Amino acid sequence: MVKVDLDHIYKQYAxxxxxxxxxxxxxxxxxxxxxxxxxxxxxxxxxxxLRMIAGLEDITKGDLKIGGKIMNDVAPKDRDIAMVFQNxxxxxxxxxxxxxxxxxxLRKYEKDDIKKRVEEAAKILGLEDYLDRKPAALSGGQRQRxxxxxxxxxxxxxxxxxxxxxxxxxxxxxxxxxEIAKLHQRLNTTTIYVTHDQTEAMTMADRIVVMSxxxxxxxxxxxxxxxxx
Ligand code: ADP
Ligand code: ADP
Numbered sequence: 542m543v544k545v546d547l548d549h550i551y552k553q554y555a556x557x558x559x560x561x562x563x564x565x566x567x568x569x570x571x572x573x574x575x576x577x578x579x580x581x582x583x584x585x586x587x588x589x590x591l592r593m594i595a596g597l598e599d600i601t602k603g604d605l606k607i608g609g610k611i612m613n614d615v616a617p618k619d620r621d622i623a624m625v626f627q628n629x630x631x632x633x634x635x636x637x638x639x640x641x642x643x644x645x646x647l648r649k650y651e652k653d654d655i656k657k658r659v660e661e662a663a664k665i666l667g668l669e670d671y672l673d674r675k676p677a678a679l680s681g682g683q684r685q686r687x688x689x690x691x692x693x694x695x696x697x698x699x700x701x702x703x704x705x706x707x708x709x710x711x712x713x714x715x716x717x718x719x720e721i722a723k724l725h726q727r728l729n730t731t732t733i734y735v736t737h738d739q740t741e742a743m744t745m746a747d748r749i750v751v752m753s754x755x756x757x758x759x760x761x762x763x764x765x766x767x768x769x770x
Contacts, residue, residue: 543608543698543731545571545594550603552589552755563589565755567603576725576732580742581752587735590752591701594733595624607699618648620699623692627704629684631676631691637663638672641690648695655694662690665724682713689721693728700725700732706741718745743767 552564564586571577579587592598594605596617605612612620623644631640638659645655663669666686676684685705692700705721706714722745725732736742742749743763751759751766759766 543573544606545699545731545733546604546606546609547571547590547594548604548606550590550593550605551601552586552593552598553601562601562755564593567757569750569757569760571731571733574729574731576722576734576745576747577750578742578746578748579733579735579750579752580737580739581758582737584754585752586755587737587752588703591624591703591733591735594699595622595701596620621697622699622701623695623697624701625688625692625703625705627707629676629688629708631684631687633676636673636675637668637679637687637690640676640687641694644691645694658694658696659690662694665693665727666690666720681709682717685709685713685717686720689724693724696728698730700728700730702732702734704735704737707736707738714741721745739767 547567547569550564550567551562553562567590579590581587589598593600596615600613607620632643635643641659641662642655645658663672666689668683668686668690671679671683676687679687688705706717709717718741734745746763748760748762749766750757
């Protein structure tokens with residue numbers, strides 16, 4: 542059971558003007574296994590919110606709770622969260638296999654366990670034949686799969702994805718959309734997905750959070766958000 546609660550969360554960056562909040566009063570209660578999509582124009586605070594959940598940005602005010610426990614001061618590596626970034630953030634000098642193993646090594650998983658987890662993830666993502674390659678020798682879609690692989694090896698109950706498909710061409714985006722939806726089902730994760738693409742929001746989300754200028758405008762199912770007359 543992994544509920545994620547964002548209780549009236551605010552973010553003010555250190556260099557901001559006095560009343561300039563990147564995120565204001567973000568209040569959202571996510572159920573176990575929900576697929577939540579944050580949607581809204583560039584600069585509206587989607588990434589900032591996601592990064593606060595990951596622990597990559599401090600929360601200025603409000604509480605983040607995971608499974609009922611306040612997480613504001615817990616280090617990113619201790620949050621049981623896996624994150625996928627827009628630019629994939631792969632290490633160019635490492636093989637696919639080492640890229641996927643990196644977070645596990647950091648967390649001192651046993652060598653055999655690491656091997657097993659990487660092989661399983663590679664199988665799920667169709668990367669078995671690419672484990673010894675460097676990222677530069679992969680297609681865009683394959684790189685995206687490695688980034689997903691790096692996230693799934695840990696079996697983290699929470700997945701955060703920040704515009705993971707925006708560097709892919711239109712055709713591949715459609716394919717990867719359904720692969721990510723399948724991963725969400727198969728791994729039984731709670732997923733929070735950031736995009737500025739309404740089609741992605743509509744096709745993937747259980748619930749959509751519409752943001753504008755740091756504020757939550759609307760929260761609802763795709764139907765509630767996009768079918769309102
Ligand atoms: P989005 O993900 O929706 O594009 P962001 O969360 O990246 O929006 O940005 C929200 C606001 O916070 C923007 O006004 C942006 O300029 C500002 N911002 C983002 N990152 C920083 C930072 N590191 N320092 C100062 N301001 C930032
Ligand atoms: P896609 O059609 O998925 O975008 P590409 O046309 O980029 O893929 O690549 C087709 C195939 O060639 C893929 O299997 C990819 O792994 C391989 N490939 C692409 N670039 C290189 C490279 N520099 N060295 C070796 N193999 C490569």
